[in-house]
Amino acid sequence: MYAFPTHTAASVTSGGSPSSYLPPILVFRLLSDDWLSVLSAKFTVISPSSPLSTSARAALVSAAYNRVDTDLLNQYPSLRCIVSSGAGVNHMNLEECQRRGVQVANVGETHSINVADYAVGLLLDVMRRITMSDQYVRNGLWVTQGDYPLGSKLGGKRVGIVGLGSIGSAIAKRLKAFGCQISYLSRKPKPNVNYKFIPNIYDLATESNILVVSCSLTKETHHIINEQVLQALGKEGIIINIARGAHIDETKLVQSLVKGEIRGAGLDVYEDEPNIPKELIEMENVVLTPHQAVFTPESMGEVIQICIANFEAFFAGKPLVTPVVAD
Amino acid sequence: MYAFPTHTAASVTSGGSPSSYLPPILVFRLLSDDWLSVLSAKFTVISPSSPLSTSARAALVSAAYNRVDTDLLNQYPSLRCIVSSGAGVNHMNLEECQRRGVQVANVGETHSINVADYAVGLLLDVMRRITMSDQYVRNGLWVTQGDYPLGSKLGGKRVGIVGLGSIGSAIAKRLKAFGCQISYLSRKPKPNVNYKFIPNIYDLATESNILVVSCSLTKETHHIINEQVLQALGKEGIIINIARGAHIDETKLVQSLVKGEIRGAGLDVYEDEPNIPKELIEMENVVLTPHQAVFTPESMGEVIQICIANFEAFFAGKPLVTPVVAD
Incomplete structure (x- = not known):
């Protein structure tokens, strides 16, 4: 995605006065080409293949591409601070980081608005058949075959939000403006929230026309959308996933769609990205996008400014600005 | 779209007692297959090709397919009530209807929610590149070529609403929940509205990142989006049209898109439906749907219940329920 500059030990430590010293950070992946110059103004950027990488104390990782697991922590044993440019934490073994005294930050809140907007976009797209009718028009079928089959009205629909964190709350706020009736699942009822709390995923699915998955991926939420949940959602049900692929038992989802046991799906995430079950590719009742809701x-x-603020705090011996808090 | 039953004069007038008499209505087009049975329970449905059609006093037309012009009024001279199942009025020569004493109704408000939802869906789709990235995924390019180029954030964008009627107001309410800054154009400032009133389309375009066209099509609003407006909107500008194709000078819009003078467009309506300028078909920065926002x-x-209520009022000699009011 970007070209790393060539570093030597000299380039890190040379430069004379202490004021020109730029603390080194190990960078696994930059999500934007601009980031290299922005980071380089404050830090010495080290690539994972550099001989200096094993002595780095701080690292920038990308949620979509890097697993922060025992292997990585063994490979770079000097790391004491890891900043993830993503929203989720499931790519990081937080217990192992804690055990080793590695501080962890991510930039979750920054992404909530983008993800929430995207979730509503996917939902409108699936319900009103925007993507499919665009293809119908582009293929000349409007002229030869007349109207495209209608989609469904969003207003008044019952929407179940799976996880009412910052993303789920932003989705709920938006869908409220469309006249939807909002319910949500979370470990416990949220204070100061008017939406209906439903403590069980099966009940939430039964009471909803639409499920939107927006929780963190943990052991408890892995495959939270399983065969029984899909059956509870039912034939007219629509499911939107902008969280992580593994929230849904993808094999069962595909089966449900093939059998017409649910009505449709809008998916931005998958269990084995970038690979997508081939059955989905031919379906007209799904919208499939390449894990792009967040950016x-x-x-x-x-995002890069928040990452920098965390690194600066770390090197100054201060608490991280946006530490990952286990919830 | 549906099969008309075969009517004879006898089927209209026979049946014995006055209580079984079903007043005849001339039906040009049914937008749903269900409508025939619903209408037939209350009225005798006559097709335009029936010999009885020229004596019909009431007619149901579809905004997208029937022009209520001098030709039609001459062909069916007995008409005194025309109900349109659509939202707009530009397909009807209201002056000529008035001159001939033909009452006119449409079902505008019913459609506002659907159209507003759709406008936001189109906007999110264009900005976040949902349709195009779905095709990217389906064509297998995520696997072979990596990430799809990112779209734009909706939150915080300045949106100019062209026409703050029931549709425009519903769009504004929705986009407010996304954190957009709303301005609007209308003949005069609306009471009880907090959005910024801008009385000039050029100023509105200059001050907006996004223009959404949601006004009625009249002589004044024909080609309200012209070359100068597109230039005022500028290189980062996005335009959404869910109103009527003729609101936009389509030739100039295509030129602006080809030259990169604006950033993208989401279009559900066109000047010569179902024909679409061929230049648009290959563009990745537009979303093109087949005039389906309304239904x-x-x-x-x-909709059909409102149509029926208007016909019942007409045959009872009462004022129409949802008369078209010239604005």
Whole structure:
């Protein structure tokens, strides 16, 4: 995605006065080409293949591409601070980081707005058949075959939000403006929230026309959308996933769609990205996008600034600005 | 779209007692297959090709398919009530109807929610590149070529609404929940509205990142989006049209898109439907749908009930329920 500059030990330590010293950070992946110059103004950027990498104390990782597991922590034993440019934490073994005294930050809140916007976009797209009718028009079928089959009205629909964190709350706020009836699942009822709390995923699915998955991926939420949940959602049900692929038992989802046991799906995430079950590719009642809900150019600038603030705090011996808090 | 039953004069007038008499209505087009049975329970449905059609006093037309012009009024001279199942009025020569004493109704408000939802869906789709990235995924390019280029963030964008009627107001309410800054153009400032009033389309375009066209099509609003407006909107500008194709000078819009003078467009309506300028078909920065913003199966039931209520009022000699009011 970007070209690393060539570093030598000299380039890190040379430069004379202490004021020109730029602390080294190990960078696994930059999500924007601009980031290299922005980071290089404050830090010495080290690539994973550099001989200096094993002595780095701080690292930038990308949620979509890097697993922060025992292997990585063994390979770079000097790391004491890892900043993830993503929203989730399931790519990181937080217990192992804690055991080794590695501080962890991510930039979750920054992404919530983008993800929430995207979830509503996917939902409208599936319900009103925007993507499929665009293809119908582009293939000349409007002229030869007349109207495209209608989609469904969003207003008044019962939407179940799986996980009412910052993303789920932003989705609920938006869908409220469309006249939807919002219910949500979480470990316990949220204070100061008017939406209906439903403590069980099966009940939430039964009471909803639409399920939107927006929780963290943990052992408890892995495959939270399983065969029984899909059956509870039912034939007219629609499911939107902008969280992580493994929230849904993808094999069962595909079976449900093939059998017409649910109506449709809008998916931005998959269990084995970038591979997508081949059955989905031919379906007209799904919208399939490449794990892009989280990022926009506008948010990229915010994200890198938050990453920098965390690194600066770390090197100054202060608490991280946006530490990952186990919930 | 549906098969008309065969009517004879006898089937209209026979049946014995006055209580079984079903007043005849001339039906040009049914937008749903269900409508025939619903209408037939209350009226005798006559097709335009029936010999009885020229004596019909009431008619149901579809905005997208029937022009209510001098030709039609001459062909069916007995008409005194025309109900349109659509939202707009530009397909009807209202002056000529008035001159001939033909009452006119449409079902505008029923459609506002659907159209507003759809406008936001189109906007999110264009900005976040949902349709195009779905095709990217389906064509296997995520696996072979990696990430799809990012779209833009909706939150915080300045949106100019062209026409703050029931549709425009519903769009504004929705986009407010996304954190957009709303301005609007209308003949005069609307009471009880907090959005910024801008009385000039050029100023609105200059001050907006996004223009959404949601006004009625009249002589004044024909080609309201012209070359100068597109230039004022500028290189990062996005335009959404869910109103009527003729609101936009389509030739100039295509030129602006080809030259990169604006960033993208989401179009549900066109100047010469179902024909679409061939230049648009290959573009990745547009979403093109087949004039479907207005209808959903859910709204179809409401629409036919409002049409029936208007016909019942007409045959009872009462004022129409949802008369078209020239604005």
